[in-house]
Amino acid sequence: MNHLTIHNHQTIALEDIPRMAYADFYDLNTGWIKNSEHCHCVNYFGHRTGKDLLLICCVADDATGSIYVSAHPTNGHTPLESMTAVAPCYERFERELHENFGIPMVNHPWLKPVRYPHHRADQTQTMDTYPFYSIDSEELHEVGVGPIHAGIIEPGHFRFICNGEQILHLEIQLGYQHRGIEALMVKNKNLLRRATLAEAIAGDTAIGHTTTFCNVWESLSQWEPTPDVVYARTLALELERMAIHTGDLSAVCTDVAYQLGSSVLGRLRTPIVNFMQEWGGNRLGKGFVRPGQCVFPFTSQLSDRLTTIFTEYERDFNEIMDEIFQLPSALSRFERTGVVSTEDARAIGAVGMVARTCGIARDIRATHPTGLYTTLAHAPIVKHHGDVYARVSLRREEIAQSMAYVREWMNTIPESSLHTEPAQRLQPNAFTLSLTEGWRGEICHCAITDDNGDLATYKIKDPSFHNWMALALAVRNNEISDFPICNKSFNLSYAGHDL
Amino acid sequence: MLSLVLIFIASLFFTGIVIRTKSLASGRKGPGVMQPLYDVVRLFRKGSVYSPTTTVIFQVAPTVYFASVVMAILLLPMGQMPGVLSFDGDFIFFAYILALGKFFNIIAALDTGSSFQGMGASREALFSMFAEPAFFILMGSMALLTGHTSFHDIFAELHLGSTINYALAGLASFVLVMIAMIENSRMPIDDPKTHLELTMVHEVMILDNSGFDLGLITAAGYLKFAMYGTLIVNLFVGSTDPQYAIPLFFAIQALMAVSVGLIESFMARFRMSHNAQFIVALSSVALLIFFGVLLVLNKLV
Numbered sequence: 114m115n116h117l118t119i120h121n122h123q124t125i126a127l128e129d130i131p132r133m134a135y136a137d138f139y140d141l142n143t144g145w146i147k148n149s150e151h152c153h154c155v156n157y158f159g160h161r162t163g164k165d166l167l168l169i170c171c172v173a174d175d176a177t178g179s180i181y182v183s184a185h186p187t188n189g190h191t192p193l194e195s196m197t198a199v200a201p202c203y204e205r206f207e208r209e210l211h212e213n214f215g216i217p218m219v220n221h222p223w224l225k226p227v228r229y230p231h232h233r234a235d236q237t238q239t240m241d242t243y244p245f246y247s248i249d250s251e252e253l254h255e256v257g258v259g260p261i262h263a264g265i266i267e268p269g270h271f272r273f274i275c276n277g278e279q280i281l282h283l284e285i286q287l288g289y290q291h292r293g294i295e296a297l298m299v300k301n302k303n304l305l306r307r308a309t310l311a312e313a314i315a316g317d318t319a320i321g322h323t324t325t326f327c328n329v330w331e332s333l334s335q336w337e338p339t340p341d342v343v344y345a346r347t348l349a350l351e352l353e354r355m356a357i358h359t360g361d362l363s364a365v366c367t368d369v370a371y372q373l374g375s376s377v378l379g380r381l382r383t384p385i386v387n388f389m390q391e392w393g394g395n396r397l398g399k400g401f402v403r404p405g406q407c408v409f410p411f412t413s414q415l416s417d418r419l420t421t422i423f424t425e426y427e428r429d430f431n432e433i434m435d436e437i438f439q440l441p442s443a444l445s446r447f448e449r450t451g452v453v454s455t456e457d458a459r460a461i462g463a464v465g466m467v468a469r470t471c472g473i474a475r476d477i478r479a480t481h482p483t484g485l486y487t488t489l490a491h492a493p494i495v496k497h498h499g500d501v502y503a504r505v506s507l508r509r510e511e512i513a514q515s516m517a518y519v520r521e522w523m524n525t526i527p528e529s530s531l532h533t534e535p536a537q538r539l540q541p542n543a544f545t546l547s548l549t550e551g552w553r554g555e556i557c558h559c560a561i562t563d564d565n566g567d568l569a570t571y572k573i574k575d576p577s578f579h580n581w582m583a584l585a586l587a588v589r590n591n592e593i594s595d596f597p598i599c600n601k602s603f604n605l606s607y608a609g610h611d612l
Numbered sequence: 613m614l615s616l617v618l619i620f621i622a623s624l625f626f627t628g629i630v631i632r633t634k635s636l637a638s639g640r641k642g643p644g645v646m647q648p649l650y651d652v653v654r655l656f657r658k659g660s661v662y663s664p665t666t667t668v669i670f671q672v673a674p675t676v677y678f679a680s681v682v683m684a685i686l687l688l689p690m691g692q693m694p695g696v697l698s699f700d701g702d703f704i705f706f707a708y709i710l711a712l713g714k715f716f717n718i719i720a721a722l723d724t725g726s727s728f729q730g731m732g733a734s735r736e737a738l739f740s741m742f743a744e745p746a747f748f749i750l751m752g753s754m755a756l757l758t759g760h761t762s763f764h765d766i767f768a769e770l771h772l773g774s775t776i777n778y779a780l781a782g783l784a785s786f787v788l789v790m791i792a793m794i795e796n797s798r799m800p801i802d803d804p805k806t807h808l809e810l811t812m813v814h815e816v817m818i819l820d821n822s823g824f825d826l827g828l829i830t831a832a833g834y835l836k837f838a839m840y841g842t843l844i845v846n847l848f849v850g851s852t853d854p855q856y857a858i859p860l861f862f863a864i865q866a867l868m869a870v871s872v873g874l875i876e877s878f879m880a881r882f883r884m885s886h887n888a889q890f891i892v893a894l895s896s897v898a899l900l901i902f903f904g905v906l907l908v909l910n911k912l913v
Binding site for chain 1: 634637638639640727728730731799800803805806807808809810811876877878879880881882883884885886
């Protein structure tokens with residue numbers, strides 16, 4: 114046994130993570146990816162103490178529900194052989210390590226900057242000098258879109274290489290939303306501020322990210338969440354999934370100019386988010402999840418209210434979705450548009466919704482369940498074609514599934530209990546990893562504490578970190594006019610990637 | 613002269629009706645019918661911004677485009693009243709004066725040097741090129757049927773005496789409505805409401821135009837819709853007296869605006885590559901009219 118096997122949000126001593134020579138580290142971590150289709154990298158990051166750098170790689174195994182952790186101590190100057198050539202899912206992680214710590218990665222395809230963090234190793238790298246892949250051809254042309262977009266989406270630059278209307282290559286340059294959240298998490302000593310920061314990682318996944326943060330925090334401070342805390346968070350997580358999926362379906366309709374679908378689904382998102390407002394005072398679930406407490410317990414009055422909302426929602430939702438799935442003009446836009454093959458999705462380590470539309474049953478709720486999900490026997494919905502149609506129908510079915518879960522849970526509402534604040538003091542020199550299935554996919558937060566029991570490193574990984582590459586692959590050989598619908602069908606997070 | 617006045621009046625609220633229909637269909641109240649007009653007035657009060665890469669072409673193009681549409685409108689008759697200008701072969705002049713305006717718009721888009729506008733220009737050029745045969749086969753068949761080559765003579769001669777003529781007029785209005793949709797960049801060819809530059813056709817071509825210039829292009833768009841509506845009205849009005857012809861004119865224009873609004877509410881737009889197929893298919897409908905005319909004239913052996 115030369116690695117450590119842990120389960121979802123388990124706290125271990127930092128020194129228990131086996132440190133090994135890079136050759137072993139390389140073989141171990143590429144081996145899992147190569148040999149098992151159930152393994153995928155959930156986080157690979159560096160922990161700096163003084164001049165020493167500890168690379169920690171966490172690989173989740175969907176078959177066994179465990180997480181394999183291994184580490185390699187280095188100094189940041191020694192060249193390391195890139196794992197990307199053998200396991201492409203490490204590509205962006207290695208770029209990130211190179212950008213943050215200046216580690217020379219040998220034989221990496223192209224060590225492009227990821228997000229231009231403030232304390233990057235090479236300060237000469239700036240947004241203006243991003244090394245785009247370019248062409249020297251009379252026939253092909255390049256189209257640059259963003260970072261300022263016509264809609265109300267976040268900033269990101271898309272560089273297309275096209276042959277007429279056909280996209281040959283898309284490169285996505287992100288980093289415009291970088292706020293230094295990981296550094297702020299460590300710097301801010303106030304727990305409430307940290308929770309608020311977690312909410313801001315990706316505004317549309319406030320519940321998902323804050324729940325993950327709380328799980329990390331509570332595990333580090335050995336605070337066992339009571340049933341009502343787990344209950345409220347899980348319920349809110351599923352409501353968030355429903356609300357965002359509904360909004361995304363509306364946006365997909367807008368992009369194909371189907372006004373009826375766009376306005377009906379846009380309206381249907383409102384009762385769900387308004388219910389969140391009623392319950393927790395904010396439509397997007399801000400201020401809802403706090404470490405070590407249940408700020409807004411779920412009551413039977415709320416349950417009655419939600420039951421009524423669901424009844425009305427379900428009727429209209431099914432009607433409009435039936436309408437969309439029978440509309441030839443809409444179907445012709447969805448079918449065979451923006452296809453991601455199963456092989457590609459597996460190679461890049463796609464997670465969450467994107468993986469599930471490509472025939473990969475990857476869902477933390479089923480493979481690494483905690484809380485209410487342990488008793489649920491969740492069966493992930495899987496689609497096989499990897500096109501826009503698959504992503505639309507997956508959303509539809511996931512909404513129905515979430516609604517069924519919430520309805521079932523509403524039958525037994527746990528008693529509200531009084532809570533003591535969790536110990537502000539965390540376990541010293543400890544490591545925790547927490548995975549949560551947000552609506553986009555698996556959210557992974559890792560925390561390492563120092564000798565005094567304060568955060569030394571906080572690493573956040575939004576599912577978009579893996580999945581942006583899926584979008585770049587999906588649009589190849591599609592028409593450039595179909596890019597917006599592809600983009601919207603993924604609806605990846607810029608802020609979550611840029612941190 | 614009558615047609616000129618009527619087209620100007622109809623253009624004032626045509627787009628307003630389309631937008632209002634779409635709003636009502638999606639359960640919203642929507643802006644007033646005159647809102648598009650206010651928008652143009654607002655744009656007319658503003659100055660234009662020119663990018664340093666553009667030349668004089670970019671600055672004159674909106675004016676040429678607007679002028680070409682007004683020029684085309686001058687040719688249109690209304691029932692028995694001829695247009696301001698009327699001569700043999702004026703329907704060819706009509707098509708090419710519109711093409712001239714479009715040509716200026718396209719080279720102005722290329723003048724900006726933006727990859728977006730180039731994309732829009734190439735799409736617009738392609739789609740109007742495909743729409744051209746449909747228009748000429750249609751008008752050519754009408755000319756063959758009546759033995760005249762000017763709008764006024766053709767429509768004055770066009771008697772909807774027999775059933776087959778009604779069928780032909782029905783097909784002709786379908787072709788004209790669709791040409792109007794293509795030329796005005798409406799659904800299902802183009803989505804005028806979208807904010808996504810990559811999927812636009814007409815809107816992306818005029819992305820750099822602002823203020824007064826944008827006002828001219830927008831106003832020309834309103835006029836163009838009413839203009840194609842008038843062509844359809846003429847198919848049916850024929851030799852009807854003005855007191856019936858004028859209400860009929862507004863009724864048909866309003867009907868057309870409402871149907872455009874309904875189409876845009878209840879279907880998704882085409883995938884870009886399907887547009888070309890769809891537009892070419894219009895030419896085959898026009899060919900059907902042509903064979904119908906041959907049948908009527910007993911020229912089909």
